Amino acid sequence: MSDLNNRRLEIDALRAIWAIRHHGGITRAAEALGLSQSAVSHKIKRLETSLGCELLNRRAGATAFTTAGEELLDYAGRILGLHDEALLSLSKTALAGRIALGLTEDTTCSALAHILGRFRRLHPDVTVRTQVRMSLVLRAMLEQGELDAAIVQVFAHEVRPTDVILFRETLHWVKHPSLILPNGASVPFLSFHDDCFYRHWALDIGQDGGIMLETVFECASAAGIVAAVSSGMGVALLNERHLRPDMQIINDHFPVPPDLVYVVRRGRKVRNAALDTLVAEIESEISRYGGLALAS
Amino acid sequence: MSDLNNRRLEIDALRAIWAIRHHGGITRAAEALGLSQSAVSHKIKRLETSLGCELLNRRAGATAFTTAGEELLDYAGRILGLHDEALLSLSKTALAGRIALGLTEDTTCSALAHILGRFRRLHPDVTVRTQVRMSLVLRAMLEQGELDAAIVQVFAHEVRPTDVILFRETLHWVKHPSLILPNGASVPFLSFHDDCFYRHWALDIGQDGGIMLETVFECASAAGIVAAVSSGMGVALLNERHLRPDMQIINDHFPVPPDLVYVVRRGRKVRNAALDTLVAEIESEISRYGGLALAS
DNA sequence: ATGCCGTCATCGAAATTTGTCATGTGCCTG
DNA sequence: CAGGCACATGACAAATTTCGATGACGGCAT
Known part of the structure; x- marks a missing residue:
C-alpha cells in the first residue's frame, strides 16, 4: 500500500470494476469499455495494490467480488453517478419544453431510470411524461404522434437508421427436459399477452414452418412464462436473460427465432431540442458502458 | 472538446481546482498539493480543453472562477468527499470506544466538521463527544485527563513533537490609520476575553518592551475586535485571516508577536485505537491539501 | 485421464499522459 | 517604468497506461 x-x-478504474460487475468478467468488461483485456486486468491490479487489498476472487469463468470489492463497487456507483452528472451539467444548455416518452416494462428498472432522474435534475424546465406500455402499443402511439420517443423492442431486421440501439437480445425456443414433443401433433405454446409482438411471429410460423402451435397459456409477464416452462407446460419463446438452468433450448425442427433489439425510436415530430439531449445522454451512457445494464 | x-x-484535477479555490490561486494551490506551479496550471488547462469551456478567469493577483468553474467546484467537492470516504472505508478496521474531543470555536466551521461527520459514519461504534472551549481551557482539560485530544492554538515555539500541526498563523499588531499613537502615553488595547492565551503575552510586554497597554475593550469574538479596530478604538493583535483592507499593520516600536500554530494535541492516555485513527485521518487530510481550509 | 476452450495474469515494447524546468507574458505597484 | 507577482507555455524527462503475445489455470467434454 502506497502512502495514505x-x-x-x-x-477509469472505478468504471472498470463497475463494468466488470455488470458484464460479468474482465474480458467482457474490456470489450464494453473499448479496451484490451490486459488493460482492464492491469487497471484492477493497480487498484488492488494501491488499496492494499483484493477486490476480485479471480477464477476463469466466474469472477466474484470480495467483500472489499462489493464495498468499493457501492462507492464507485455513487462517484460515477456524480461524475457523469457533473460532465453533463457542464455541457448542458438551458432546455425547456415537454417530452412524451414511452417505455416497456422491461426497461423501467434499467439504467434508464437513472438517466431519466438525472435529466429531470439537470433540466427542471423540461416536463417528461412517461408511459409504460408494450412495444406494439408504443409503436402505434409513435405513429399517431402521441409520443415523442419510445424505448421499444423490435426485430433486428426492422431496425431503422434513425433508431438508437440499446442492446440486442437473442430469442430461444425453450422447454423443460421433462416435456417430450410428440412428432406431428400440435405443440403446446406458452404465450405472452396478445399485444406481444413476437407472439405474432410465433403463431405465423404455423403456416410456414410446418409446426402447429396451440396456445395453452397466456401471461403478460415474463415471470409467469418462466414458471410455466419450468413446470413443463409447454414451449415458449424467451430472451436469453430469462433462461434458467433447468430449461432446455430447442434447436431442432423449430425455425430459428429472429434476433431482438431494444431501440430508442423517435416519433415523427422533427425538432425537439430537449428530446435530442435526452437521446444523446442515453447514447452516451450506452457507448460508455457498451450497452445498458438491465435487471434480469 | 473531445468525444463526449x-x-x-x-x-487529481478536481483536487487541484478545489485547492485553487481554497488557497486562492494556482501558485498557492500547487504548493499545498506538493506540485510545481506549471503542473497545476497544465492540469487545469487540460481540464478546460477536455470540457471545452473556461473554468478560471486568469489574472495575476486575483484568479476568479467562471460560472462553469463554480459549478464544477460544487461537484468536485461532492465527488472528492465520496472519493476520500471510499478510500478510508476500504482501509478501515472495526473500531469501538469513545473519544472526548475539544475544539476551539474557530475550527468548528473548518474541514474538521466534515472529518468528524465522516468518522461517525465510518465508525458508528465509536462515540465522539466534542466540547468547544478556548485554547487555554482546552489545554487545562487535556492536562487533567478530561479530554483525549483537542485542537488548540499554541505559540509556534511551544509545539511539542507529538503535536500534529494543522496550520500556522501570523499575528500582527493592527490599528486603523486614523488612530495616531502618542509617544510615551499608554496604548489603548482591544483585547480578547480573559482566557485568550495570547492576551497574556500582550499584557506581559508592558514590562519588557517599554510599551504600556491599557485595555479599553474586551470581546470574546474576533468579529467584535475587528469592528473595534476599524472604528479606530485602539490597537489589537489579530490573525492574518482577520485583517481587513482598512487596517494598518504596526511594525515599529511594538515587539514582534510570536507566530501561532493550530495543533492537534493528545491527552496523557496512552492507547486509544479510535483516537489514533481519527488523528491519522486529520493528518491525511492536511497533507493532502497542505493545511486545513478555515473559514475566515 | 487428456485435450480443448474460455478466462485471466504477466511481460516487454510502444504510446500516451503527467510533471518539471526554464522562460515568456500580462498586470499591478511603488 | 522597473520590479515583482501570478500564470502560461514549450521542450524535454519521467512515469504511467495500453497493447499484443504468451503462459497458467480451471472447467468441460470426450
Missing part, C-alpha cells in the same frame, strides 16, 4: 495520502481512485 | 464519451474528470 497519495492514493487515489482513478475514475 | 471519452471525457473524464481526473480526481
